[in-house]
Amino acid sequence: MNARDRDCEGRARSARPRDGLGRPLPYGAAGVERQPEGVVRSPAATVAEAQRLLDAGMPFHAHEVFEDAWKSGPADAAPLWRGLAQLAVGLTHAARGNALGGARLLRRGAASLDGVTRTYGLDLPGLVRWAGELAHRVDGGAVVDAAREAPRLRGGGLQ
Numbered sequence: 506m507n508a509r510d511r512d513c514e515g516r517a518r519s520a521r522p523r524d525g526l527g528r529p530l531p532y533g534a535a536g537v538e539r540q541p542e543g544v545v546r547s548p549a550a551t552v553a554e555a556q557r558l559l560d561a562g563m564p565f566h567a568h569e570v571f572e573d574a575w576k577s578g579p580a581d582a583a584p585l586w587r588g589l590a591q592l593a594v595g596l597t598h599a600a601r602g603n604a605l606g607g608a609r610l611l612r613r614g615a616a617s618l619d620g621v622t623r624t625y626g627l628d629l630p631g632l633v634r635w636a637g638e639l640a641h642r643v644d645g646g647a648v649v650d651a652a653r654e655a656p657r658l659r660g661g662g663l664q
Contacts, residue, residue, distance in 0.1 A: 520532075521536075522534050522535065522536025522537075523536045523537060523539065523565075524536060524537060525537050525561070525562055525563045525565075525566075525651070526562075526563070526564070526565050526597055526600055526601055526651065527565030527566065527597060528601065537563065537566075539566075540558070540566040540569040540570060542569065542573065543573060543576075543577070544570075544573050545573070545577045546570070546573065546574065548574070548578070548582070548625040549625070551570055551571070551573070551574040551586070552625065552627065552658050552659065554567075554570050555567040555570045555571055555589070555593070555658065556657075556658050556659075558570065559593070559596075559651075559652075559655035559656065559658075560652065560655055561652065562600075562650070562651040562652030562655070563651070564593040564594070564596040564597045564600065564651050564655070565593070565594070565597045567593040568590045568593035568594045568597065571586045571587075571589045571590035571593060572586070572590050574586040575587045575590060581623055582623045582625075584617060584618075584620075584621050585618070585621045585623055585624065585625070585627070585629075587617055588614045588615070588616075588617030588618040588621065589614065589618075589627075589632075589658075590614070591610050591611075591613050591614030591617055592610075592611060592614035592615070592632065592636055592656070593614075594610050594614075595607050595608070595609070595610030595611035595612075595613070595614055595636065595639075595640070596611070596639070596649070596651055596654060596655070596656075597651070598610055599611070599639065599643045599649040599654075600649045600650065600651035600654070602648075604643045604644065604646070607640070607643050607649070608640040608641075608643045608644050611636040611637075611639055611640040611643070612636065612637070612640050614636055615632070615633040615636040615637055615640075618632065618633055619633070626659060627658050627659060628657070628658075628659060628660050631656075631657070631660065632656055632658070635656045636656075639654060
């Protein structure tokens with residue numbers, strides 16, 4: 506029986522390299538560096554790092570940054586970070602060619618942002634519009650390039 510890959514703390518974690526959209530590659534293949542888990546950042550640093558990753562066409566990795574903020578930040582900010590993580594995963598699925606999952610997650614993320622009051626200066630109405638428009642295009646069969654479709658977190662919409 507093969508032993509499972511483990512992280513330094515003994516938890517099961519695949520050591521396979523990943524591509525920019527988080528898809529596993531064969532062992533030994535060149536992949537992109539993984540996003541470290543459990544990093545506590547300020548809201549401004551979270552947004553800056555996530556935007557950098559989105560701009561690089563790496564929404565899966567941006568989702569991990571939002572997930573860290575969601576899990577480590579104040580409870581009243583969790584709906585914001587969770588909604589942004591869902592948008593990033595929606596973009597990931599859409600760019601991987603999973604139209605159904607991508608559109609669903611984009612819409613779920615947009616709905617999660619409804620009523621969020623702790624915004625840290627992010628343009629939530631613009632992001633909700635971006636997500637709805639992209640979900641509609643994905644439903645219609647659009648091929649999605651993650652970097653070209655990356656939203657502006659401050660200023661909403663496309664870049």
